[in-house]
Amino acid sequence: MKNGNDKTMMDRREFLKRLGAGTAAVSTAALAIGCGPRNKGDNPVQGEPPAGKMTYRTNPTTGDRVSLLGFGMMRLPSVGGRSAREGVEEIDQEMVNSMVDYALEHGVNYFDTSPAYCQGKSERATGIALKRHPRDKYFIATKLSNFAKSTWSREASIEMYRNSFKELQVDYIDYMLLHGIGMGGMKEFEQRYIDNGMLDFLLEERKAGRIRNLGFSYHGDVEVFDTMLARHDLYKWDFVQIQLNYLDWKYAKQINPRNTDAEYLYGELAKRGIPAVIMEPLLGGRLSNVPDNIVKMFKEREPEKSVASWAFRFAGTFPDILTVLSGMTRMEHLQDNLHTYCPLDPLDEEELALLQQAAAMMMEFDTIPCNDCKYCMPCPYGLDIPAILLHYNKCINEGNIPASRQDPNYRKARRAFLVGYDRSVPKLRQAAHCIGCNQCSPHCPQGIFIPKEMQRIDEYVEKLKQEIL
Ligand code: SF4
Numbered sequence: 001m002k003n004g005n006d007k008t009m010m011d012r013r014e015f016l017k018r019l020g021a022g023t024a025a026v027s028t029a030a031l032a033i034g035c036g037p038r039n040k041g042d043n044p045v046q047g048e049p050p051a052g053k054m055t056y057r058t059n060p061t062t063g064d065r066v067s068l069l070g071f072g073m074m075r076l077p078s079v080g081g082r083s084a085r086e087g088v089e090e091i092d093q094e095m096v097n098s099m100v101d102y103a104l105e106h107g108v109n110y111f112d113t114s115p116a117y118c119q120g121k122s123e124r125a126t127g128i129a130l131k132r133h134p135r136d137k138y139f140i141a142t143k144l145s146n147f148a149k150s151t152w153s154r155e156a157s158i159e160m161y162r163n164s165f166k167e168l169q170v171d172y173i174d175y176m177l178l179h180g181i182g183m184g185g186m187k188e189f190e191q192r193y194i195d196n197g198m199l200d201f202l203l204e205e206r207k208a209g210r211i212r213n214l215g216f217s218y219h220g221d222v223e224v225f226d227t228m229l230a231r232h233d234l235y236k237w238d239f240v241q242i243q244l245n246y247l248d249w250k251y252a253k254q255i256n257p258r259n260t261d262a263e264y265l266y267g268e269l270a271k272r273g274i275p276a277v278i279m280e281p282l283l284g285g286r287l288s289n290v291p292d293n294i295v296k297m298f299k300e301r302e303p304e305k306s307v308a309s310w311a312f313r314f315a316g317t318f319p320d321i322l323t324v325l326s327g328m329t330r331m332e333h334l335q336d337n338l339h340t341y342c343p344l345d346p347l348d349e350e351e352l353a354l355l356q357q358a359a360a361m362m363m364e365f366d367t368i369p370c371n372d373c374k375y376c377m378p379c380p381y382g383l384d385i386p387a388i389l390l391h392y393n394k395c396i397n398e399g400n401i402p403a404s405r406q407d408p409n410y411r412k413a414r415r416a417f418l419v420g421y422d423r424s425v426p427k428l429r430q431a432a433h434c435i436g437c438n439q440c441s442p443h444c445p446q447g448i449f450i451p452k453e454m455q456r457i458d459e460y461v462e463k464l465k466q467e468i469l
């Protein structure tokens, strides 16, 4: 592994041993931190990150020297300043260009897109931004995102594949992924990639050099993951993209029985020497909006660092990780992440244990495991499902879910919940309009039974409005 930092050089066994130290090594000082004054000022670290200090990892197959920070192109900025993920507004190409230029200048060289991101517009915007730079200065990752049944045929899948080259303006793809393996179980995997011969097709494309590395991104069904790895001798996966963060490390399955703990996923890949690309290091933003007592715990240890930086350091500390993807919409997100990885300061034993303690504390909060992926959208009845769930989670994290009118915080919390709800979710898109059709839940990789949550939140809102808690 090419890295000048001794702490990063620790081998896999040593790393897992440190992590296995678990909560035992948490300092009593950290454990003693309870509810204190709320810290609302968790601003990302801004300002110029150091130049020439990026931490790189080496791909054992191709020797690619890949930046530990990978640019996820799924939340590109829109002209209105928000993320263009939902495709409501046009992508702000000038801002994308500036962020890509800045990322390259600071050593980022891995850009991850998909035909499905930003309502199908991410690949084109990525291609335009990167085309302005020499092709050997960056690696492009994209995916065969043939989710819709209409794209399962061989012809439609090949058309989608070829279109990626056109949109990205390239004649080879550095990292090509089968997208979202496991979401629909074994049967859907067979239909999307085996029955139509698409996996054989992609293997041939790799042989021809139009794909330099072939892998898959994994969500959900562990049977599919295990099957894919059992066939590693046949397919020779060059990399695998998994969801990894300090909450999912030991609790993914507990949060959602359909998910698999990241500890298992990473361990299985590391055993076989397959590099891992990490998605959801922040769990859809949940790990940058953690409960106040955890914010306080982090700030006492590292006052200048953002809450999000802890999650990025956690992901980056693993030695067999090639790159950690971050979907960045604003320049300050990019700068904050660059500060974390230029260079990486790997977590020590005590810090790893502190994060395991933070995860255990988070599990005590009854949040809904929505990571804002938006796969459940659009709702045919116009609900903004993730916005409703995220508002609810935010209020839990901030202590604004009063359990009864006897709660000393009742008036303030009630107001914060109701006013915040109207601000975050337009009235016509709120939970009250759910008719329980359940067209959404089958698409949720987190296994959330959405109509039940909509009903629960709506009943709670009504009680608050009528003050009958
Ligand atoms: S169950 Fe509710 S939220 Fe889900 S699609 Fe139907 S109306 Fe929309």
Ligand code: SF4
Pocket: 369, 370, 371, 372, 373, 374, 375, 376, 377, 385, 386, 389, 443, 444, 445, 446, 447, 448, 450
């Ligand atoms: S409810 Fe599920 S599918 Fe919808 S945004 Fe949240 S995690 Fe994603």
